[in-house]
Amino acid sequence: MIPLRDRNPRSTTPFVTVSLIIVNVLVFLYQLSLGPRVGEAFAFTFGMIPARIPLAFSAGAQVTVGQAFFPLFTSIFLHGGFLHLAGNMWFLWVFGDNVEDRLGHARYLLFYLLCGLGAGLAHTFVNLNSTIPAVGASGAISGVLGAYLILFPGARVLTLIPLIVFFFTVELPAFILLLYWFLIQSLSGLSSLGGREGGGTAWWAHIGGFLLGILLVLLMRPSRRAAAVYRY
Numbered sequence: 001m002i003p004l005r006d007r008n009p010r011s012t013t014p015f016v017t018v019s020l021i022i023v024n025v026l027v028f029l030y031q032l033s034l035g036p037r038v039g040e041a042f043a044f045t046f047g048m049i050p051a052r053i054p055l056a057f058s059a060g061a062q063v064t065v066g067q068a069f070f071p072l073f074t075s076i077f078l079h080g081g082f083l084h085l086a087g088n089m090w091f092l093w094v095f096g097d098n099v100e101d102r103l104g105h106a107r108y109l110l111f112y113l114l115c116g117l118g119a120g121l122a123h124t125f126v127n128l129n130s131t132i133p134a135v136g137a138s139g140a141i142s143g144v145l146g147a148y149l150i151l152f153p154g155a156r157v158l159t160l161i162p163l164i165v166f167f168f169t170v171e172l173p174a175f176i177l178l179l180y181w182f183l184i185q186s187l188s189g190l191s192s193l194g195g196r197e198g199g200g201t202a203w204w205a206h207i208g209g210f211l212l213g214i215l216l217v218l219l220m221r222p223s224r225r226a227a228a229v230y231r232y
Contacts, residue, residue, distance in 0.1 A: 001159050001161050001172075001177060001180060001181070003094045003095070003157050003158070003160075003177060004094075004157075004159065004160055004169065005094060005157070005158050006095070006098070006152075006155050006157045007155065007157075007171070008152055008155040008156075010098055010101035012100070012101050012105075014097035014100045015100075015105055016096075016100050016108050016109045016112070017092060017097050017100050020092065020112065020137075021089050021092060021093060023077060024079065024085060024088070024089060024137055025089070027078060027079075028079050028082075028085050031043075031078065031079070043078060043080075043133050043135055045071075046075060046078060046135075047071055047075045047078055047133025047135040048071045048075040048123070048133060048134045048135070049130070049132070049134075050124040050128050050130045051128065051129055051130055052067060052068040052071075053124060053128070055068070056068035071120075072116075072120040072121065072124075073116070073117065075120060075133070075134060075135050075136070076113070076116035076117075076120070076136075076137055076139070076140050078135035078136065079136055079137070080136065084136060088136060088138050088141055089137075091138075091141050091144075092137065092141050092144065095141075095144050095148045096108075096112075096144050098148065098151070098152055098155070099111075099147045099148055099217075102151050103147075103217070103220060107220060111143065111213075111216055111217070111220065112143065112144065114143075114216060115140045115142065115143025115146075115209045115212050115213050115216065116139050116140030116143070118139075118143070118209060118212040119138075119142060119209030119212065120205060122139075122204050122205055122208020122209070122212075123202045123204050123205035123208065125204075126204040127204070134205065136202070138202070138206055138209070139202070139205035139206065139209035140209060141209070142185075142205070142208075142209030142210040143210065143213030144213060145181065145213065146178075146210040146211065146212070146213025146214040146217070147213045147216070149174065149175060149178045149179070149214065150214055150217050150218065152174055153173065153175040154173050155174045156172070157171065157172055157173075157174050159172050159177055182207075182210055185206040185207050185210070186207055188201065188203045189206070192204075
């Protein structure tokens, strides 16, 4: 199921959401400008590699604590391809503006970054021996989805549903779409446990980011606004 748009008005301009999309696109264009070999080295330098963390604390470590942990932040703005970038930015655009509207610009930015960092830690914990760099904003955006579930469970989301070779659209309550999305991530994450290292989707970053997003938005307790009503 692919969300196309939601029917959920906002009362402010989503400056942070738009800025995050622009930054991600600019970083991706910079990655492309490096060429394949240098771009791969760039991903290994600034992508999150879980195995660096135990190495940083081992005797005679050749990896510093900064080299191990700083990519938790930088990896949030890297992507592995155009479809990877486009999918992430689309989800951020559909769901991020309303969460920003409710949290406020500054708290939303802090929320987004914390979800990204937490998602990276969740992926690292489950894949502690992995030497494959993890990149992408999906962990942070998963946190946005978790917050949307709590703040706007009844908002209607126009959703594209592919059925073999046919496609149709339907309006679904946000909680159905988002809980279905989380179920898929959870089942995929569980099935990946104990598997061979081979890259692919960082399911546990999605799971960790989503759960952290729920926790953080409950702790932040944003005030309800009269403008935040649902249109059916």
